[in-house]
Amino acid sequence: DPLQLELATSSKRKLRRFVVIDEVVDELYGSKVREYFEENNVQHKILALPTTEETKSMDLVLNILQEVQNFSIDRRTEPIIAIGGGVCLDIVGLAASLYRRRTPYIRVPTTLLSVVDASVGAKNGVNFLQCKNKLGGYTPPVASFLDRSFIQSIPRRHISNGLGEILKMALMKHKGLFDLLKSHGKYLLDTKFQSYSGSTDHGDAALQTTRIAIETMLEELAPNLWEDDLDRLVDFGHLISPELEMRVLPSLMHGEAVNVDMAFMTYVAHVRGLITAEEKEQIIQCMRGLELPVWHGGCSWPLIKKALMERLKHSGGQPRMPLPTGLGVAEIFNDTSEETLERAYKLWVRD
Structure with a gap:
């Protein structure tokens, strides 16, 4: 947003972003994400976590919320950013929906499955009592940013x-x-x-298929x-x-x-x-x-x-x-x- 960047560079207000990134994605792209925020003078906290079906739990949601509280984000103007596959997007969506009853968040899917599935719609959730997505809700993101170049780094x-x-x-x-x-x-x-x-x-079979x-x-x-x-x-x-x-x-x-x-x-x-x-x-x-x-x-x-x-x-x-x-x-x-x-x-x- 050019207006927000202008505000940040003129020192009227420091832009701040809290980011949750899957730890595997962080190894591949974390340095680029940090470089982007630093170049744009954005104060940021990047939380790299193992986001798998085995870790998809309320414990991980509460872990994220503790870090969000420590970072202290604005309730409406500083969206939480989720970068990762479907599990990461689901967990962060639930955390954002709970923090102060609803905090805006942005989805950045990095797998093919999350591009065509988890990034679309409003659902979020975690596994509970060995049941898939038993806890969750409906809180759509303010945006989903789809970039197929992420897919070239995932296994066949x-x-x-x-x-x-x-x-x-x-x-x-x-x-x-x-x-x-x-x-x-x-x-x-x-x-x-x-x-x-x-x-x-x-x-362009890839573009046609995903679209x-x-x-x-x-x-x-x-x-x-x-x-x-x-x-x-x-x-x-x-x-x-x-x-x-x-x-x-x-x-x-x-x-x-x-x-x-x-x-x-x-x-x-x-x-x-x-x-x-x-x-x-x-x-x-x-x-x-x-x-x-x-x-x-x-x-x-x-x-x-x-x-x-x-x-x-x-x-x-x-x-x-x-x-x-x-x-x-x-x-x-x-x-x-x-x-x-x-x-x-x-x-x-x-x-």
């Missing part, structure tokens, strides 16, 4: 992980996005979602930001995966657990007659092409039943099961029988 598996959430939106809402992933998935993995001007075969994924996510979230309506297509892949992810931690990343859930639900849709055998195969082959797991030994029949019971508690007594009814189209179903689920499970395990 993390990019596949983000592609799981992109595929979710493709299957639920956008056949064109599904076709993009089928045609350019390996290229996106190889180039780590960077844009290259000389690629005539692929165009469509975010736009379709926003279309779903914006009219229902506080989840007053519990029928949500964005819950595809999130009926079984919360239970699975926490049970097998840390062997599955979030997008991988989501994909295992989506693979099973693809079989459910096929058994119900909602999609053809060819469509089912196209979906599973696309998942494999994106180097995502389509099955996991931890996803047992008892776990699925337990997860769906939890889903009933979470969703007002109805399963509200999003299922594909074609490629890029979907509906919510409340009438899937246990017999259908078990038949789908046996076919899935067999394949």
Whole structure:
């Protein structure tokens, strides 16, 4: 903000920023962040923390809040900045929502998953009693700054992980996005979602893919930001995966657990007659092409039943099961029988 910079440089008011950064991101980019603040004469505190599913707890939120209190930020004009993956953004969002009842914050996602998922919408939260995101709220950031150049420093598996959430939106809402992933998935993995001007075969597949994924996510979230309506297509892949992810931690990343859930639900849709055998195969082959797991030994029949019971508690007594009814189209179903689920499970395990 040029006006704020002018105020700072004229010494009328010293700009101050409190930053929480994931410790791995800090090793890669921390010196650049500090240099930026120093060059712009911004007083700053940078708190580097281990932000993983295992550390995603109220203890870490309280740790952040203690440091915020020590730094003493202005309630409205000095937003807290979160730089990191989805866990970091979730934790900082919750801390900001609690401090003085609501302190503005800014999201700077550094992984593909957080660019297309955690940076979009209003949710924040932490794990509690071995349950994923059991504590949290809805406090949107004042801004999200998306820079795909961060993605070039993350491992290939993390990019596949983000592609799981992109595929979710493709299957639920956008056949064109599904076709993009089928045609350019390996290229996106190889180039780590960077844009290259000389690629005539692929165009700017990275920009197109991220833009469509975010736009379709926003279309779903914006009219229902506080989840007053519990029928949500964005819950595809999130009926079984919360239970699975926490049970097998840390062997599955979030997008991988989501994909295992989506693979099973693809079989459910096929058994119900909602999609053809060819469509089912196209979906599973696309998942494999994106180097995502389509099955996991931890996803047992008892776990699925337990997860769906939890889903009933979470969703007002109805399963509200999003299922594909074609490629890029979907509906919510409340009438899937246990017999259908078990038949789908046996076919899935067999394949």
